[in-house]
């Protein structure tokens with residue numbers, strides 16, 4: 001059996017073991033419940049205004065490269081990923097958190113980076129290996145910001 005198939009089987013049989021396997025790649029341990037990570041990373045409190053900065057900044061999240069958000073007055077907005085307008089109505093904080101920290105576990109073939117992983121990242125420069133693309137505070141700020149994006 002290929003390792004990926006073995007891991008998938010393990011997830012079905014022993015969900016806690018699967019959680020652990022996914023956890024090993026993240027910058028700090030999390031508890032995955034269904035398709036969500038309900039607890040804030042490292043217990044941090046997010047700030048929506050800072051989250052907007054992370055979302056738009058080329059130096060940190062740069063989420064606009066692939067996503068549109070109607071509330072932002074930004075010149076260039078990408079369309080590789082689905083629009084995130086109204087995302088706060090569609091997903092709760094825990095679901096948004098999980099999608100940001102480890103999109104590649106949720107959608108194995110996605111082009112969206114896993115922002116809180118420390119390995120298995122695609123297309124990262126050598127200098128960034130070992131460090132997640134976003135830290136716990138930046139992820140929580142993003143979650144707080146996206147939760148405010150309701151229709």
Ligand code: HEC
Nearest residue numbers: 061062063065066080081082096099100107110111112142
């Ligand atoms: C390289 C392109 C790319 C970047 C950069 C990117 N995403 Fe994504 N994102 C995607 C794609 C593509 C999907 C859809 C998942 C799939 O099927 O691959 C997605 C899905 C999502 C979803 C789920 C949307 C839904 O309607 O279910 C959220 C939330 C999200 N992204 C947030 C973010 C945030 C926040 C950032 C910045 C930190 C970001 N994304 C950066 C490509 C990207």
